[in-house]
Structures are given as structure tokens and as C-alpha cells.
Amino acid sequence: MLRARRQAADRGQDTGRLSPDRRILLAAALASLAVGVWACWSVTVDDAYITYRYSANLAHGFGPVWNPGRTPVEGFTNFAWMVWHAPWVWLGVPLPVVSKLTAAACAAAIVWVLVTEPRTRSGAVVAAGSFVLFLPTWVHVDAGLETAPFALVVLRAVVLAARLLRDPDVVVSSWEMPALLLLAGTLRPDGVLGVGPALLVWLWLRRSRRSTWLWTAGGGALGAGYVAARWAYYGHPLPNTFYVKVGVEATTDGRWIELTAATLLPLLAFAVAALFRSRTAGPAALVLASCTALWIIPALSAPAMDYLSRFAWHGFPLVCLAAAWALDTVDLRRVAAGAAVVAVGWTTVAGLLAPDGPSMVNYGDDLRRAHIAVGLALADTDLPADRRTVAVSDAGAIPYFSGWTATDYIGLNDGRIAHGADPTEVLQADDPSVVVVTSSSPRPPAASWRTDLTPVLAGRELVGVAQMRPEYFQLVFATPDVAPQVRTALDRRLAEGRAVTDARLDPGYSRWLERVLGLS
Structure with missing residues (x-):
């Protein structure tokens, strides 16, 4: 009691x-x-x-x-x-x-x-x-x-x-x-x-x-x-x-x-x-x-x-x-x-x-420098509606900020690929103006998520590279008719992204604390 x-x-x-x-x-x-x-x-x-x-x-x-x-x-x-x-x-x-x-x-x-x-x-x-x-x-x-x-x-x-x-x-x-x-x-x-x-x-x-x-x-x-x-x-x-x-x-x-x-x-x-x-x-x-x-x-x-x-x-x-x-x-x-x-x-x-703690506390800055910068650049590009088409494997910030019609070649947001269609064939049929490739280096891999990138990227130009982390890149390829506009917008937005972030790539707690305390 x-x-x-x-x-x-x-x-x-x-x-x-x-x-x-x-x-x-x-x-x-x-x-x-x-x-x-x-x-x-x-x-x-x-x-x-x-x-x-x-x-x-x-x-x-x-x-x-x-x-x-x-x-x-x-x-x-x-x-x-x-x-x-x-x-x-x-x-x-x-x-x-x-x-x-x-x-x-x-x-x-x-x-x-x-x-x-x-x-x-x-x-x-x-x-x-x-x-x-x-x-x-x-x-x-x-x-x-x-x-x-x-x-x-x-x-x-x-x-x-x-x-x-x-x-x-x-x-x-x-x-x-x-x-x-x-x-x-x-x-x-x-x-x-x-x-x-x-x-x-x-x-x-x-x-x-x-x-x-x-x-x-x-x-x-x-x-x-x-x-x-x-x-x-x-x-x-x-x-x-x-x-x-x-x-x-x-x-x-x-x-x-x-x-x-x-x-x-x-x-x-x-x-x-x-x-x-x-x-x-x-x-x-x-x-x-x-x-x-x-x-x-x-x-x-x-x-x-x-x-x-x-x-x-x-x-x-x-x-x-x-x-x-x-x-x-x-x-x-x-x-x-x-x-x-x-x-x-x-x-x-x-x-x-x-x-993954150190990388997650720095995630926002890293995303702003890469994915968000690419999405904003596409939104800035003055292209007709039928040419505002993009293919991505990271189907988040890039499609959201761009507002473009997007093909998600992982298939999370594409019913054709999710239910068995070959993603290579889907991308060739859609023929997007821009293809964004996630890579561990500044060079594109031969394949990504069951997609054979060689025929997909054929005839497209590399117009920009956005680096998120030491081994995490977004490579932006565009068809020749839209490449100049995309490259110009991308250069501007990538520079802006670097300017508003701490510009560091290491996923350490010290980087996070320095940013939070206004030291970087």
C-alpha cells in the first residue's frame, strides 16, 4: 500500500x-x-x-x-x-x-x-x-x-x-x-x-x-x-x-x-x-x-x-x-x-x-548539392512540354523539383517495369530528353537496375556531373537538341548548390557539428 x-x-x-x-x-x-x-x-x-x-x-x-x-x-x-x-x-x-x-x-x-x-x-x-x-x-x-x-x-x-x-x-x-x-x-x-x-x-x-x-x-x-x-x-x-x-x-x-x-x-x-x-x-x-x-x-x-x-x-x-x-x-x-x-x-x-549515422546527419546538404540541384536545373530549362522528359533511378528530388514527366527505371513508379517489362526497352520506347545515371564514379556503369545503359545513352551527351558523396554521383546525359540548355542551367544550379552547402563530401560527425554551430 x-x-x-x-x-x-x-x-x-x-x-x-x-x-x-x-x-x-x-x-x-x-x-x-x-x-x-x-x-x-x-x-x-x-x-x-x-x-x-x-x-x-x-x-x-x-x-x-x-x-x-x-x-x-x-x-x-x-x-x-x-x-x-x-x-x-x-x-x-x-x-x-x-x-x-x-x-x-x-x-x-x-x-x-x-x-x-x-x-x-x-x-x-x-x-x-x-x-x-x-x-x-x-x-x-x-x-x-x-x-x-x-x-x-x-x-x-x-x-x-x-x-x-x-x-x-x-x-x-x-x-x-x-x-x-x-x-x-x-x-x-x-x-x-x-x-x-x-x-x-x-x-x-x-x-x-x-x-x-x-x-x-x-x-x-x-x-x-x-x-x-x-x-x-x-x-x-x-x-x-x-x-x-x-x-x-x-x-x-x-x-x-x-x-x-x-x-x-x-x-x-x-x-x-x-x-x-x-x-x-x-x-x-x-x-x-x-x-x-x-x-x-x-x-x-x-x-x-x-x-x-x-x-x-x-x-x-x-x-x-x-x-x-x-x-x-x-x-x-x-x-x-x-x-x-x-x-x-x-x-x-x-x-x-x-x-550510417554520420552520412544521415549530412544527408540534407549532400542531397541539396546533387539531386536537388539537378531537379532545379531541369525546371529552369526552357523547353517545350513534350521535351521535358527525364529518366532517373533515384526517383525523388529530381522528378519533384523538375516537374518533368519522369520514367523511373528502377520501376518503383513505373507499372510497366514493376510488372515485368524490360527497363532497357521501356527507356528506348520513352526516349527521354534527359537520362540521369547514378554511378560510383564520374563514368557511367555498363548497367544499372537491370538496365543496359549502352544503348540507352547512345547519341546522348554528358552535360553535367553532380557529386553527392565520395562514391556517389548523378551523371546527366541529354540529347543533342536540348544539351546546351540543360548544360547551362545545370552549371548554374550546381554552382549554387556548392555555394549554399558546406562543400564537403566526408560523412563525419565533425562536419555536421561544424555546420550546426555555424563554423563552416
């Missing part, structure tokens, strides 16, 4: 408000998050511009398409995120800013949950501290994708189900869990997996209530309607990316599992330990089931764009919270506090030691 009162006072439950200590922790956590987001503000990943292109076309009345007037293709996997950005196009707000502010608000909501849900200060410290001091958190908030909103949706569903496990009579609105399932499924196709365990808990514990089944049926009908509408519009049941990636990147060598386990080791260990305490066993089992559902696909594959363990991060707030629940059961406060410090320290260092 004394322990329960002590924990209640620690949280401020006896007054209905957070205790002073908890308010200080919340303020410190939000401040840390704000500093991290500010430090990584320049980071917007190339894939985010794919979504922005669909959002812009939707806002301009063309529908959610890659190329207006062409057969629709679903090259994005975040429908709700894409729709969310469309109205901001009308208002003239830069879409990367919309993404960053929205994701930052979602991350702040996650911090609130991680500070207020644990019963003890040590629990709140390990949950919120691990989250806000983890370098990938800052990058994923700023990157432009749906990562943070999706993580918040899953966390909210798990928190609701965990409350029900502790107290079956707790107030949970009947509409909320089906709504979270719908939102998760429209943010990511695999979103239903992450919310699924929480939904099952809610259905079982509220099975006797008529409203439970009415809302579930309504949500199911809306979800089925969404899938049917997508299928009818795009002609395929799954996003285009599925048909390109499945079977190409599959691997079961365990690298993803090993990296995730090493990075989150203390948090995962605490989550497992919580299984052996009666008060936390159910919620901990729910967290581990939800993480398993979220992580089963990346664990059995080598997903593209998994920079800084992005797909593991979907479940990161969950394991932060489960670790907090484990420390809530430790009677010796000093032991709990020491464990919290170790876990936060481990997680912070692991984030900094991530192999």
Missing part, C-alpha cells in the same frame, strides 16, 4: 496533475527533442520527395499520380501521409516543412506518453530519455516520411490495450481502436500488423459490448472500401513498390536482427524481464507481440531505405515504455535509477555508433 501511494504521488495521481519532478522531466525531454530536431533540420530523404510529387499532383487536380495524364501507378506506400500534404500545396507551404512539423508534433506526443504512463520517475527517465537522446529519433522526425506518425499510432493502440489489461473497466472509446487500425493501415500497408495485437486484446476484453462490434464492422467496411478503391484506381492490390522489391532484396542472414538487438539490448532485456512480474506481464507480452508483428518483415528481408534502423524505430517507443514498466516494479529506487542511466546511456551511444 505504501509503495502504491509513493508511486501515485510520484506521478501526481493524487492531485490529477503531474508532479513537479515529472513536469521538469517532460520539459527537459521536449527541449532535448527540439534541439535534436533543429540540429537535423536539413535532413529530408530522397524518398520523401516521391510522396510529395504525388501530393502535388493530387492538389493540382491530376489525382494521386506520378505523371499527369499517364496510367496511374502507386509508387508510394503512405496514402494518408500523401493526402495530408496535399492541402498545404494550395497554401504554398514547403512540403518538407509540413512533414517535419507534423512529425515533430507526433514525436512530442510520444514524449508525453513516455513521461506520463510509467508509474515511477526511473521508469519515465528510461522511457523518455532513451527516446529523445537517440540520434535516429532526430533523423526520422526530420526525414519527411511517415515514420513518427505511424509510431505514435501504434504506441497509442498499445497503451489503450495495456490499460485494459490492467483494468478491464477503464474508459476506452469504442471508436478509437478501429480508427487507429484504419489510420495505421493507410499510413503503411503493414500498419495493421502493428496495431493487430492491441486490437485483438480490445476485442476480447470488450467482446460483450455491442458498440465494440459495431465500430469494428464499420472500420472493417471502411478499410475494405479503401482497398477496393485503390485496387480499382491503380489496377493492382498492392503498391507498386511491392512488386519491385519482393524477391530482389530477400535475405535471412540475420544482420537486421543482430543490429536491432545490439542497439536496443537493455530496453529489450527490460521488456522481457517485465514478463516475469504479474502486474506487467500482460502489457509486456503485448509490446513484444506488437514489435514482433512490426519487425517480422524487415527481419526476414533487407528493406531499402532502412537507414538508422528506420523500420525498427516503428517499435522503438514501445520498447522504451516496456522498459519503464519493468523498472516500475523495482522496489529499490537506487537500483532502478542506476538501471535507467545504463539503459539511456547505452541507447544514446548505440545511436551515435550506427554505421
